[in-house]
Amino acid sequence: MALPSGPVTASSDAEAALFDLVDVYDRAYEAAAAELSLSPAQACVLGRLDERRGMGALAEELGCDASNITQIVVRLEALGLVTREPNPRDRRARLVARTPRGDEIYHRFAAAFTFARSAVGRLTPQEQDQLTALLRKALG
Amino acid sequence: MALPSGPVTASSDAEAALFDLVDVYDRAYEAAAAELSLSPAQACVLGRLDERRGMGALAEELGCDASNITQIVVRLEALGLVTREPNPRDRRARLVARTPRGDEIYHRFAAAFTFARSAVGRLTPQEQDQLTALLRKALG
DNA sequence: CACTGATCCTTGATTAACTCAAGCAACGGG
DNA sequence: CCCGTTGCTTGAGTTAATCAAGGATCAGTG
Numbered sequence: 001m002a003l004p005s006g007p008v009t010a011s012s013d014a015e016a017a018l019f020d021l022v023d024v025y026d027r028a029y030e031a032a033a034a035e036l037s038l039s040p041a042q043a044c045v046l047g048r049l050d051e052r053r054g055m056g057a058l059a060e061e062l063g064c065d066a067s068n069i070t071q072i073v074v075r076l077e078a079l080g081l082v083t084r085e086p087n088p089r090d091r092r093a094r095l096v097a098r099t100p101r102g103d104e105i106y107h108r109f110a111a112a113f114t115f116a117r118s119a120v121g122r123l124t125p126q127e128q129d130q131l132t133a134l135l136r137k138a139l140g
Numbered sequence: 141m142a143l144p145s146g147p148v149t150a151s152s153d154a155e156a157a158l159f160d161l162v163d164v165y166d167r168a169y170e171a172a173a174a175e176l177s178l179s180p181a182q183a184c185v186l187g188r189l190d191e192r193r194g195m196g197a198l199a200e201e202l203g204c205d206a207s208n209i210t211q212i213v214v215r216l217e218a219l220g221l222v223t224r225e226p227n228p229r230d231r232r233a234r235l236v237a238r239t240p241r242g243d244e245i246y247h248r249f250a251a252a253f254t255f256a257r258s259a260v261g262r263l264t265p266q267e268q269d270q271l272t273a274l275l276r277k278a279l280g
Numbered sequence: 281c282a283c284t285g286a287t288c289c290t291t292g293a294t295t296a297a298c299t300c301a302a303g304c305a306a307c308g309g310g
Numbered sequence: 311c312c313c314g315t316t317g318c319t320t321g322a323g324t325t326a327a328t329c330a331a332g333g334a335t336c337a338g339t340g
Contacts, residue, residue: 008249039295047146207289233335
């Protein structure tokens with residue numbers, strides 16, 4: 001289990017609530033991945049492959065070094081969850097795509113990660129809209 | 141940079157907003173730690189040492205194996221940020237405490253981690269209360 | 281007091297994530 | 311046909327995390 005991000009001593013209830021949310025969210029994500037024997041990073045990459053895409057695009061979107069993506073994709077490939085096809089338009093590049101098994105595992109992961117769904121589900125539709133608006137405003 | 145926790149394809153705006161919040165929060169935490177040449181895990185442990193405490197208490201609070209804490213604390217000790225004193229009441233146990241330098245570094249970290257503070261600061265006091273209530277309800 | 285089992289922590293081994301530096305191959309403009 | 315750039319991989323090194331095993335100490339019991 002990754003150590004939580006915080007808390008820095010919260011100076012308000014709202015900050016403390018934010019921290020709790022982040023902590024529970026992250027732990028739930030990790031637990032859902034673990035149910036399918038995935039690391040959080042593997043689940044994350046798998047989740048970005050609804051469309052096939054290049055290694056570089058993944059690295060940029062995820063804000064990490066390309067070599068990190070290489071490593072994670074190699075492991076996903078070894079698990080039979082993705083393929084790396086040559087890109088016909090550019091022979092330097094490779095297109096990563098989920099296999100049928102990758103699709104299945106990912107869907108099961110998405111089903112197992114109930115936290116965000118059920119958290120939102122505890123709110124009325126109005127409250128959901130309120131929350132969305134408040135978070136968007138807070139995010140600036 | 142740790143890969144983000146999600147998104148699982150969000151089925152509502154509220155879920156997407158939750159994900160965005162968690163992502164930005166985690167990245168900000170990591171960036172603040174990096175400013176002080178700390179890993180997120182080191183910052184996390186340092187933040188739990190306002191009072192001196194045992195290794196086991198840290199492991200339990202953080203939900204990880206004791207040997208993980210040993211490792212992190214050893215590095216913090218090598219950096220001169222914490223000490224491991226013998227526990228006079230139990231010679232098996234050791235009490236971890238921040239050094240003055242650990243205090244200083246941690247306070248600088250807390251100052252650098254502005255995300256939660258400034259996010260909440262973008263809201264009026266009423267909105268802050270609303271947000272807190274909504275998050276608490278969503279957390280169940 | 282001596283035993284016994286539990287507790288506290290460390291060590292060692294292993295895996296994964298992440299970063300950086302270096303390199304290869306292919307692209308594309310002159 | 312160069313040559314700089316781009317896309318990705320490889321290699322080396324650090325950290326985090328887990329598990330298994332072990333040493334030392336404690337605490338209760340006979």
